[in-house]
Amino acid sequence: xxxxxxxxxxxxxxxxxxxxxxxxxxxxxxxxxxxxxxxxxxxxxxxxxxxxxxxxxxxxxxxxxxxxxxxxxxxxxxxxxxxxxxxxxxxxxxxxxxxxxxxxxxxxxxxxxxxxxxxxxxxxxxxxxxxxxxxxxxxxxxxxxxxxxxxxxxxxxxxxxxxxxxxxxxxxxxxxxxxxxxxxxxxxxxxxxxxxxxxxxxxxxxxxxxxxxxxxxxxxxxxxxxxxxxxxxxxxxxxxxxxxxxxxxxxxxxxxxxxxxxxxxxxxxxxxxxxxxxxxxxxxxxxxxxxxxxxxxxxxxxxxxxxxxxxx
Amino acid sequence: xxxxxxxxxxxxxxxxxxxxxxxxxxxxxxxxxxxxxxxxxxxxxxxxxxxxxxxxxxxxxxxxxxxxxxxxxxxxxxxxxxxxxxxxxxxxxxxxxxxxxxxxxxxxxxxxxxxxxxxxxxxxxxxxxxxxxxxxxxxxxxxxxxxxxxxxxxxxxxxxxxxxxxxxxxxxxxxxxxxxxxxxxxxxxxxxxxxxxxxxxxxxxxxxxxxxxxxxxxxxxxxxxxxxxxxxxxxxxxxxxxxxxxxxxxxxxxxxxxxxxxxxxxxxxxxxxxxxxxxxxxxxxxxxxxxxxxxxxxxxxxxxxxxxxxxxxxxxxxxxxxxxxxxxxxxxxxxxxxxxxxxxxxxxxxxxxxxxxxxxxxxxxxxxxxxxxxxxxxxxxxxxxxxxxxxxxxxxxxxxxxxxxxxxxxxxxxxxxxxxxxxxxxxxxxxxxxxxxxxxxxxxxxxxxxxxxxxxxxxxx
Numbered sequence: 185x186x187x188x189x190x191x192x193x194x195x196x197x198x199x200x201x202x203x204x205x206x207x208x209x210x211x212x213x214x215x216x217x218x219x220x221x222x223x224x225x226x227x228x229x230x231x232x233x234x235x236x237x238x239x240x241x242x243x244x245x246x247x248x249x250x251x252x253x254x255x256x257x258x259x260x261x262x263x264x265x266x267x268x269x270x271x272x273x274x275x276x277x278x279x280x281x282x283x284x285x286x287x288x289x290x291x292x293x294x295x296x297x298x299x300x301x302x303x304x305x306x307x308x309x310x311x312x313x314x315x316x317x318x319x320x321x322x323x324x325x326x327x328x329x330x331x332x333x334x335x336x337x338x339x340x341x342x343x344x345x346x347x348x349x350x351x352x353x354x355x356x357x358x359x360x361x362x363x364x365x366x367x368x369x370x371x372x373x374x375x376x377x378x379x380x381x382x383x384x385x386x387x388x389x390x391x392x393x394x395x396x397x398x399x400x401x402x403x404x405x406x407x408x409x410x411x412x413x414x415x416x417x418x419x420x421x422x423x424x425x426x427x428x429x430x431x432x433x434x435x436x437x438x439x440x441x442x443x444x445x446x447x448x449x450x451x452x453x454x455x456x457x458x459x460x461x462x463x464x465x466x467x468x469x470x471x472x473x474x475x476x477x478x479x480x481x482x483x484x485x486x487x488x489x490x491x492x493x494x495x496x
Numbered sequence: 497x498x499x500x501x502x503x504x505x506x507x508x509x510x511x512x513x514x515x516x517x518x519x520x521x522x523x524x525x526x527x528x529x530x531x532x533x534x535x536x537x538x539x540x541x542x543x544x545x546x547x548x549x550x551x552x553x554x555x556x557x558x559x560x561x562x563x564x565x566x567x568x569x570x571x572x573x574x575x576x577x578x579x580x581x582x583x584x585x586x587x588x589x590x591x592x593x594x595x596x597x598x599x600x601x602x603x604x605x606x607x608x609x610x611x612x613x614x615x616x617x618x619x620x621x622x623x624x625x626x627x628x629x630x631x632x633x634x635x636x637x638x639x640x641x642x643x644x645x646x647x648x649x650x651x652x653x654x655x656x657x658x659x660x661x662x663x664x665x666x667x668x669x670x671x672x673x674x675x676x677x678x679x680x681x682x683x684x685x686x687x688x689x690x691x692x693x694x695x696x697x698x699x700x701x702x703x704x705x706x707x708x709x710x711x712x713x714x715x716x717x718x719x720x721x722x723x724x725x726x727x728x729x730x731x732x733x734x735x736x737x738x739x740x741x742x743x744x745x746x747x748x749x750x751x752x753x754x755x756x757x758x759x760x761x762x763x764x765x766x767x768x769x770x771x772x773x774x775x776x777x778x779x780x781x782x783x784x785x786x787x788x789x790x791x792x793x794x795x796x797x798x799x800x801x802x803x804x805x806x807x808x809x810x811x812x813x814x815x816x817x818x819x820x821x822x823x824x825x826x827x828x829x830x831x832x833x834x835x836x837x838x839x840x841x842x843x844x845x846x847x848x849x850x851x852x853x854x855x856x857x858x859x860x861x862x863x864x865x866x867x868x869x870x871x872x873x874x875x876x877x878x879x880x881x882x883x884x885x886x887x888x889x890x891x892x893x894x895x896x897x898x899x900x901x902x903x904x905x906x907x908x909x910x911x912x913x914x915x916x917x918x919x920x921x922x923x924x925x926x927x928x929x930x931x932x933x934x935x936x937x938x939x940x941x942x943x944x945x946x947x948x949x950x951x952x953x954x955x956x957x
Contacts, residue, residue, distance in 0.1 A: 248599045249621075249945040260941065265934070329707075330767025352707065352769030354922040439708060442769050442916035443923060443931070460905045461595045462942040 237474075241467035250464070257468035266444045267469060270452040273358055274427050274476075277448070280362045280369070281422045285415065287366070288373025293403050295374075296381045306378060310371040320368065321436025325351060328360050328437075351438055354445035361433050361446055365426065373418060380414040381407060413491040420484040428477045449473045545578045545843045550593065550604035552585040556829050557657060557793055559864040566859075571850055578843060590614075591904050597835070598623040605838035606848065609653070611644040611828050612900030613950075619645075619652045620949040625834045626650035630845035639852065640869040640891075641828045644900060647953065654848050655828035655869035657860065660792045660890040661718065661897075662809045666802060669786040673697040680810035684754075687813040691763040694786045701763045703785025705776020711768065712915010713907065714789060715755050716748075717899040718825055722816025723747045727901055731954035734902055734936060735947075741936065745929050748914075752925035754815060756918050769920040792886045796865050799882055809885050826890045827897035828869050867891075903939065903950060910935035 216223075241257055243250040261267045295305055312320070327333045330349030338346050350360040384407060392406050408415070431450035434440055440447040440455065447455075449469060457466030549568075553560035561584055568580045583604070585593060591614055597603030598618060609615045618624050628636060628651040636642060636651055645653040667677035673694045681687035691701035704711040724730060724747065733744025758764060765771070765779055779785035781798040789812055790798075799807045814821050832848055834841045850856070857868035858877055867873075867887055878884050899907060910932045917923025917931065940947045951957075 244942050245945050246595065246599070246943070251944050253941075256941070260938070264938070325770075329770035332767075332770070349767055349770050352767060352771075352920055354920055441707065441709065441913065442920040443913040445920075445922065455909070456942075458592050459908055460942070461592065462905075465938075465942055 234474075237467045237470050239467075240463050241471050243464040244462070245464065246461040247463055253464065257464045258472075260465060261468055261472060266447060267449070267452055269444060270447040270449045271472075271476075273446065273448050274430070276358050277362055277365065277426045277430060278423060280365045280426060281419055283362075284366050284369045284373050284422055285419055288370055288418075289377050289408070289415065291370070291374050292377030292381055293407065295378065296407070306375065309374045312368045313371040313375075315368070317432040317436055320364070321433070324360075324364050325437060352442060354442055357438055357442070357446040361430075361437060364433055364437065365430065369422065369425070373422075376414060376418055377411065380411040384410045413487065413494065416487045417484070417491070420480055420487055424477055424480045424484065427480065428473060449476075543577060545840050547578065547580045547605045547840055547844050547847060548583065548603065549580055549606045549844075550583045550585050550597075550608060552587075552590050552608040552830055553656070554584065555587050556659060556791070557864045557866045560657075560866070563860055563863050567851055567856055571847055578847070580847065594618065594623075601837040604835050605840050605844045606832055607835055608830050608832055610900065610904075611641075611653070611655070611831050611897075613902065614900075614904050615645050615653050615831055615833060616647060616953065617903060617946060617949065619647070619833075620953060621945070623836050624652050625836045625838075625841055626652050627654050627834055627845060627848070628652075630834070630842055631849055635849055635852070638870050638872050640871060641826070641895070644828055644897075645831055645833075653831035653833035654852070655831050656851065657828065657866040658826050658869045658890050659829045660867075660886055660895075661714070661789060661812065661825040662792070662795065662886060662889055663787060663789050663812045664780065664795050664798070665787045665808045665810075666780065666783065666785075667806045667808055668802075669694065669699050669783070670808075673699055673786070678808065680808050681813045682810060684813050684815035688761075688763075690787075691758075691761070695762060700765050700779065700785045701787055702758075703765055703776055703779030703788045704768055705771030705773045706768050706916055706919040707770055707775070708772045709908075709912025709916050710773040711776065712755075712913075712919060713899055713911050714773075715915060716751070716911050717897055718789070718812050719754065719815055720748060720751045721818070721823065721825075721896055721898040722814065722821040723751060723818045724816075724898075725819040727820075727896065727898070728954065730898065730901055731950075734906060735951040735954040736936065736940065737951070737955060741933075745933060748932055749925050749929045751816075752914065752918055752928045755915070756925055759919055759921065764919070769916065792867065792883075792890065793865055795886060796880070796883060804880075804882055807882060809882065809889070811889060820896060823894045823896050824889060824892075825897055826895035827900060829897075903943075903946065905939050905943065905946075906932075906935060909938070 240250075242252060242254060244253045244257070245251045291309065295302055325332075328350035330352050332350075334350065335347045338344065348356050350356050388410070389402055389406055392402050397405065428450065430448055431454060434446055434448050434451045435454070438446040440451045450473070453466045453469045453473065456462045456469065551561065551564055553564070561582075565582060568582055572578060572580060585608065590609065594604070594607050594609060595618075597607075598621070609618070615624065619626075628649070631651075631654075639655055640658060641655050642651050644655070645651060663680060665680050670690070671677040673690075673696070675690055675693055681690045694701040706712055720730070729740065729747075730744060732738075732740040734741075759768070765776065765785060768776060777788055777790055777794060780788040780790070781801040783802065795807065795809055811824055832851075834844055838844060852870050852872075854870075854872050854874070857870050857873040860866055860868050861873065861877055865883070867878075867890055875887060878887050899911065902911060914923075914928035914931045917928045918925070923931075
């Protein structure tokens, strides 16, 4: 009789088995042990903050004089024209995502061939991305203000009919902010796509060329499908940025004005939480923003998991 | 199997080393902390009184911070046992930083705040100690405009300077438009006639900026006041006492209608909405606008570029018919007060009184051109005719700056954007009033404690 069958018969594991299982179980917990300090830090920094934000969203007043109001802040958000307008402005800015993606991809494909000074071109294209927001905001406010540099240029070019108060007109202000976002994010897109294109095996392109594929077919049928996962990743990342990281553009360029016309959710949260000291409504706004951003974060994770599976 | 076991042992011993290293680091850090804390305590136990001063004023009066630094150096020399740390504040954080400090009851011993409600609301919440508890009545009797920060018999803050808001005109451009260069408009009808004449000659009548909302806020401060018979009409309307809010909103609509007409007539620079107030003002010294409503300091500064002979000043033209229409628009703008949690209130108050010595007030005027908020300041020091004219406007008769009498949240969320609706042409006067109404309700809901304190103050309860 084998030892295994003896074990089954007696209902007891063999003498060596508990030790092995113990060690195995202990080994399963080790990684968690190593990660524990970081997990504790994350729980403190993000978990605690998250809990507090949700907790405060049920109160009115400032810290020190909080009053429980239940879900009143959420109901207030649903009827507050400034919040609704801010949310729609965030959605309007989502339109910059396809623009940035298409432009960045087109430029990346164009500079994908090695020619003299290609690195310099890439550096120049990336430059706006690393510019400080304050410098960028000041420059664009001079450029876009009514009778500013852009309007003066349009006048000289006899295009006076195009003159607008780009930052002062509620009809144009979101286009102006969107334009600045496209200008700054473009360089990042070009760098991401260029890096992905460089990773495409040269043999694949070579084989297509031997089969008679022209430049356009190589781009459309070979290169773009090869970097599809990176494009998906970039689109979702940009959508998250446009939803939850455009405060700087708005704050520096327009301060949310004129009359809230360029306010976004982050600006609304900042104004209520930090300028007015109304921590409750600001927290409720933050929770709503988190929920909307979560949809895109989930999409982002799904794309990454899918990309990882593809690689395997 | 053996090799795996030994590698496990090796990793265990590595872990022990890492654990030991972390433990040593933690113990060392704790030791360092223990060593540093008594050192910090010793600094305050050395007998020196440390006064932490959160200061603001440079935006109002260029050169103010330098003047204050010099006064502190002088005071510390005269009082070696006192050390004063000056922490300059910015326009955007002046209110919120004190709000945060008051939550933890730490931070400044002395704070600068804008006058009236930005000072009185924290005072009503118990975060400000009346300066009148530490300064004699005879001393305070020399301070000007203390009424802006007084509740009952308590004076909560000390003024440093006065800022008047006159209408300034360019005499050269007036003459070019066929107007009498030596006579500025004093009534609204005259003002509109002057604007029409200037526009006809291709001259921009008014140079202002409202990207930050302050031109609109100034129109509210100057012209909403001119409809009112008393400040309580405004404060009770904000507090929603009886039918007062409906009356306030109705008067606001009248004021915004006048403002919208001014804009639609083309009497203000066309890019008013994309320039900040400061940027809009620059059109005047550049000779691109014939008039502006500005501060005393700007008038004196612009006179240097336009030529003093070409600059005229008068009070903003009278438009309204309320009892307050004849009052002028001077304010102390900002004030200095004692934080309730400070353990050095007496020493801090002594320093603030030192700032009001005649020598320091003379130095303030000499170095910055500002008019000191103290009647001991010898006006004989003002020799420049333009400065004399401004000082006369500032000190004769009653003055009210209405923006000081609305809660800061209403100012930034209703007053400023409502004016932007008008200057950008994106909203009607009715829309501006609807925004006020919505923001008043929101404030009442979001700041219940502040609202009830404000209501008590507004009703004199």
